[in-house]
Structures are given as structure tokens and as C-alpha cells.
Amino acid sequence: MTSLFGSNGEYIPVTVIEAGPCTVTQIKTKANDGYDALQLGFGPKKKSRVNKPVQGHFEKSGGECYAFLREFKVDDPEAFELGQTVTLDMFTVGDKIDVSGRNKGRGFSGVTKRHGFHLGRKTHGSHNYRLPGSIGNSAWPSKVIKGKKMPGRYGNVRQTMRNLEVVDIRPELNLLLVKGAVPGPVNATIEIKKPKAAK
């Protein structure tokens, strides 16, 4: 992430995303697969690093191999053809986009980090600093209610940030500058979609 200045001097936090170019590697249709979608490949990969069945799959769309494959639902898959390049031309400055990806994994985390519980008292002999406190009652219901917020694995799940604004586009470098943060660490792979309402 970085920050830019708007035309009136306002400070805009932006994430720089390398968006495409992607290649259509497979077209899924309702008749064949039960749903309409495109499979896009991104990021070149050496052919020697790809096993033969997958090489055969890439052969159908021109033989170039890709490190990442993702499916995107489309209304009309007939408008695309195998091997076609998909670039960020479909976006304009000011558009809203949805960005999905796997967020940062935090491992086994306590309730303070995982659920935002308040901290206890640091001093005056308190030993209750990051503890969860009571998790239920005794005689009734004499069990812990399902869904009780407790420590556990946190992060490393799919997350979607909705309606992020496109601040700037650099087609020559395939860069998309999006206002705000997106899920995942630096250099993570993410998916960009148009919001449902805008479709």
C-alpha cells in the first residue's frame, strides 16, 4: 500500500494491484458444466514445471502455462474464445470493484485479537489481562452455548472487500490503484470482480 494526493489535496490510501493480463484457458457453459464461467490463467510458469495432464489442458488455449488459475462467473461465455487475453480495459477510474482473496493467517489466536475482546487491568495485581472470562453459567444451562467466541485458528480464510473505488489505472504496466486495503499479505493473489449491483 501507499498513499496519493487527490486533486484537492486530499490524502488517499491506495493499494497497487497488478491486474492481468489474463488468458482464457477454459470456457465453461451451462450445457457442458452446469454453469457459465471462464477459467483465467495468470502469471507465466515454465513448461517444465507443469505436469503432462495440465500441459495438455494449457495446450487447448495456445500452450502457454500459468501459475494461477481462477474461475470467474460470466453471463455470456460465448462472447469469449480460448486463448483470448483479458486485460483491465473493462475498468474505468471511479468504478467500484469487489476484491477477494485469502487473508493473512494469524495462527491460534486469543480472544483479544480474534474477536476484539477488551483487555483486562494491567496493574493492581490483576492476572486477567487477555483472558476470555466466564464462558457460561453453572446449574443452567450447565453447558457452553454453541458459537461462543473462543480462542482458535484465525485468518487464512477467503475474504471479500466490497465496493472499493478505482483511483487510477496504468494500462501500460497493468496496474490498478484501489482505494483502501485488500485481503492478504504483500504479493498475494487476489480476484477482482465487478459488484453484483453494477452487473
Place this chain on the structure above:
Amino acid sequence: MDVIKQIEKEHLRLDLEAFSPGDRVKVHVRIREGEKERVQVFQGIVIRKKNGTTDASFTVRKVSYGIGVERIFPTNSPALDKIEVVEKGSVRRSKIYYLRGLKEKAARMKLRRK
């Protein structure tokens, strides 16, 4: 990361006059009110410069009717019209926060060129 540096570079204001902590400066800020645009001047002493690219900033302190006023400006903001150095100051440290504890005259003596 180089791409990000490149983008930040485009936003740097290299046309502004150089100044350092201890200097008395006039900062001309463009302010937009509806359709109209006017320039406001803030005069005071630079007590801090924070280095960086688009996140660089500096703090200007003045004493207005006996009350200390500090304003933080982003160094590379397009809202800055110009920066005038009225008087060069002579200080040994880069963050002269100790001015906050001084009376106006004592501060003036402190910043005098030797």
C-alpha cells in the same frame, strides 16, 4: 516495490523552496471554498520535518495572541502554493520541541544566527 516507488515519485513536490527546522517560514496554502479558491498564509517556526515520500510532513509552530498554535502540513501536498523562508534559524537538533516550553522572546534568542 519499485512500481510503488515510481508512483510515489510522481506525487513529490520538488518545486518547493528548501527549508530546515528552526527556520521561520510562510506557508501558503490553497483553500477551496465551494467554487472559489483562496490562499491562506501560516507563518511560524518549523519545529519538525518528517521524511518520506507521500507521507512526509512538517510542523510549523507560531504563538498567536499568547496561545501556541501548531499546524502539520504534508510536504508533498498539491494544496501547498509555496513556502517562503523568512529567516534562517540556527539550531543544533532536528526536532526542536523544546521551543514549546520557552517564552516567545527566549525562543527568538535561541534561534538567532550566531
